[in-house]
Amino acid sequence: MYFQNSAILAPTLESVEKVNDFVLTIFPGMEKEYLSSDTCQADENEDVQQE
Structure with missing residues (x-):
């Protein structure tokens, strides 16, 4: 294409x-519309691992 x-x-x-x-x-x-973000908003109860 x-x-x-x-x-x-x-x-x-x-x-x-x-x-x-x-x-x-x-x-x-x-x-379709795809949005992006420069930050990550996680639920307070979720474990977020950063590498």
């Missing part, structure tokens, strides 16, 4: 949104 080995550079977030909207129209199916 073409996009697997490519990068799209955009100078502004507005440009990024336009590119994302266009690419989403190419692929069929439902849209």
Whole structure:
């Protein structure tokens, strides 16, 4: 697939949104949103091991 080995550079977030909207129209199916986090929030009762 073409996009697997490519990068799209955009100078502004507005440009990024336009590119994302266009690419989403190419692929069929439902849209999924994946979120990321820089921190880990664990339940107080869980043991969290850090390596």
